[in-house]
Amino acid sequence: MEIDQCLLESLPIGQRQRLVRRMRCDQIRAYYEREKSLQRQQGGIKVRAPPTHRKKHRVRFSLADIIQDAIIRHDDKEVLRLLKEGADPNTLISSGGSMLHLCARHDNLFAAELLIERGLNVNLQDEDLWTALHVACVCDHADVVLLLLLAGVNVLLQDVNGNIPLDYASEGTETSYILRKHLEENGVDVSSMHSMKTQRPSTMLSDVRHLVATGGSLNQPNDDGVTLLHIAGASGYREVAFVLLESGADPNPADNNFWTPLHLAAKYGQVTHSCSTQYISASEPIADMLLNAEESWLQRLKDPSAPLPSTDQRYDGGLHDLNTPVKNLNPLGLSISKRDSLLEKCAMFREAGGALCRQPLQDNGLDGPFSSGASKLEQVKLMPPAPNDDLASLSELTDSSLLYEMQKRFGNDQIYTYIGHILLLVNPNKELPIYSTLVSQLYLSSTGRLCSSLPPHIFSSAERAYHMMLQERRPQCFILSGESGSGKTEACKHIVRHLTARSSPKGFALEPRMKHVSLDLFYFTLQAVVGCPGARVYAHMLEKSRLVHLSPHQQSFSIFYLMAEGLSPEENSALYLNNVLAHRYVSIGTACGSC
Ligand SMILES: Nc1ncnc2c1ncn2[C@@H]1O[C@H](COP(=O)(O)OP(=O)(O)OP(=O)(O)O)[C@@H](O)[C@H]1O
Numbered sequence: 244m245e246i247d248q249c250l251l252e253s254l255p256i257g258q259r260q261r262l263v264r265r266m267r268c269d270q271i272r273a274y275y276e277r278e279k280s281l282q283r284q285q286g287g288i289k290v291r292a293p294p295t296h297r298k299k300h301r302v303r304f305s306l307a308d309i310i311q312d313a314i315i316r317h318d319d320k321e322v323l324r325l326l327k328e329g330a331d332p333n334t335l336i337s338s339g340g341s342m343l344h345l346c347a348r349h350d351n352l353f354a355a356e357l358l359i360e361r362g363l364n365v366n367l368q369d370e371d372l373w374t375a376l377h378v379a380c381v382c383d384h385a386d387v388v389l390l391l392l393l394a395g396v397n398v399l400l401q402d403v404n405g406n407i408p409l410d411y412a413s414e415g416t417e418t419s420y421i422l423r424k425h426l427e428e429n430g431v432d433v434s435s436m437h438s439m440k441t442q443r444p445s446t447m448l449s450d451v452r453h454l455v456a457t458g459g460s461l462n463q464p465n466d467d468g469v470t471l472l473h474i475a476g477a478s479g480y481r482e483v484a485f486v487l488l489e490s491g492a493d494p495n496p497a498d499n500n501f502w503t504p505l506h507l508a509a510k511y512g513q514v515t516h517s518c519s520t521q522y523i524s525a526s527e528p529i530a531d532m533l534l535n536a537e538e539s540w541l542q543r544l545k546d547p548s549a550p551l552p553s554t555d556q557r558y559d560g561g562l563h564d565l566n567t568p569v570k571n572l573n574p575l576g577l578s579i580s581k582r583d584s585l586l587e588k589c590a591m592f593r594e595a596g597g598a599l600c601r602q603p604l605q606d607n608g609l610d611g612p613f614s615s616g617a618s619k620l621e622q623v624k625l626m627p628p629a630p631n632d633d634l635a636s637l638s639e640l641t642d643s644s645l646l647y648e649m650q651k652r653f654g655n656d657q658i659y660t661y662i663g664h665i666l667l668l669v670n671p672n673k674e675l676p677i678y679s680t681l682v683s684q685l686y687l688s689s690t691g692r693l694c695s696s697l698p699p700h701i702f703s704s705a706e707r708a709y710h711m712m713l714q715e716r717r718p719q720c721f722i723l724s725g726e727s728g729s730g731k732t733e734a735c736k737h738i739v740r741h742l743t744a745r746s747s748p749k750g751f752a753l754e755p756r757m758k759h760v761s762l763d764l765f766y767f768t769l770q771a772v773v774g775c776p777g778a779r780v781y782a783h784m785l786e787k788s789r790l791v792h793l794s795p796h797q798q799s800f801s802i803f804y805l806m807a808e809g810l811s812p813e814e815n816s817a818l819y820l821n822n823v824l825a826h827r828y829v830s831i832g833t834a835c836g837s838c
Pocket residue numbers: 670671672673674675725726727728729730731732733734781782
């Protein structure tokens with residue numbers, strides 16, 4: 244169980260403790276399950292003799308871990324001691340950055356000085372190509388910025404988005420002033436910075452033009468499935484995207500994580516949505532352009548003679564986008580997972596009406612369930628996660644408190660609620676835009692654990708069952724219980740929908756086949772009740788147990804009795820059913836007409 248830190252902090256202390264205890268239990272259970280499966284893999288469970296005496300185990304941390312902790316806690320003495328004891332100043336931290344990045348983030352000037360003294364490279368870049376100066380600027384830690392400048396940091400190093408540290412310094416702050424002054428003193432003016440920033444997209448643009456001219460493959464993915472269009476979409480290089488699309492690049496390739504260029508354009512656009520309207524105005528056209536291109540590409544697939552969209556439609560002719568970075572954002576104040584979950588929420592819950600995306604082609608048997616294609620726009624509206632998403636975590640558990648919470652949630656169209664691992668559904672009796680392919684994709688998880696930034700959903704339960712199946716290597720079972728009309732059949736359909744989409748992310752489309760089978764079953768059952776006014780069609784649909792075992796006074800499928808009554812002798816003999824009622828399926832049941 245994963246709990247969103249924000250939600251956790253908003254809970255009363257007692258509830259929080261209970262929740263944390265449960266999380267700990269879950270962790271321990273998961274640990275033992277993993278141990279068990281490892282043992283099984285290594286050839287059978289080895290039963291260890293219980294230890295006769297308890298050894299006191301000491302947990303030891305490496306110097307590299309301890310020094311990082313000391314830097315964060317500003318324990319200068321400890322940092323000094325550890326460095327003397329031989330802690331390596333060049334140890335990398337989890338983001339791929341150096342310990343100087345850590346100092347910049349936590350404003351630890353003393354440790355930063357010590358590390359620089361010991362020869363740590365001030366220009367080291369992390370996996371997003373951020374230097375410690377980028378970090379210090381984002382966090383507005385002016386002293387660290389000054390120290391890094393004195394140590395000779397390169398102020399013009401660009402990160403993965405082509406942003407230099409100054410781009411991250413908020414206007415009017417001390418950090419921004421210091422950097423501007425430094426740049427001025429070194430003869431760097433704004434226009435040269437501008438041209439430097441355009442360098443990366445310009446280089447890519449000329450490379451792409453060259454590739455087009457020499458007939459190179461525009462859709463060639465790298466090992467991660469990333470194509471040129473992914474890069475252009477994610478980086479906001481509008482002109483590059485335009486050239487690629489105009490030259491016939493596939494607008495919809497999925498990388499190894501099933502992300503298309505449109506996903507990336509949307510993701511990075513939404514990242515900055517709450518913070519920079521300037522950026523959004525630059526990146527939204529990319530998303531629009533990709534949508535238009537995708538539409539025209541699909542049309543041209545069907546009809547190669549279809550005209551290309553007009554230039555106005557394709558491209559509004561603006562200059563390529565500069566990556567205006569997010570101002571006033573302090574992403575490093577939050578953990579990466581936290582940031583991701585906030586971004587996810589920002590993306591999903593922007594407004595009522597939510598995100599717009601493409602709906603997959605239905606029933607064409609060609610496209611995978613996650614591929615986009617149809618021209619119909621699909622609306623998604625998910626409610627943000629809330630503390631009462633799991634009733635088991637309520638501090639007060641009485642009939643009235645549960646009913647009250649359920650009623651409140653139902654009023655907000657929050658029809659799903661967890662009670663631990665059980666999912667409660669209140670039938671909304673109206674269509675809710677929460678079952679699209681996009682939503683199904685959102686609930687995909689690599690581990691099967693509930694995603695704390697997503698509200699309860701039937702897709703989540705389906706996802707969990709899928710992973711349990713893989714882990715335990717045995718069939719899983721859903722128990723759908725509720726009174727007639729409570730939504731069991733619909734829930735079953737949603738589970739099947741998610742699982743079929745899950746199991747065939749590319750190419751092989753199981754969903755249309757499943758629908759076909761369901762339809763056949765439906766007609767089979769429908770035939771069974773023809774002539775049974777008021778009979779309930781669905782009750783027998785999936786009760787396959789009725790085929791092999793009948794309880795006393797229970798009848799088998801009515802179709803058998805109707806066949807016995809209604810088939811002509813020729814039809815009977817063609818089906819080898821000269822005496823239907825002699826078969827065990829029907830002979831032991833009560834052949835009553837009702838269903
Ligand atoms: N998640 C849902 N969203 C919207 N409407 C729903 C949902 N679930 C059920 N419904 C509505 O309620 C009706 C009855 O649901 P369903 O047939 O799934 O009930 P059931 O529990 O299977 O009933 P029975 O036990 O009688 O077969 C559906 O036809 C549909 O209109």
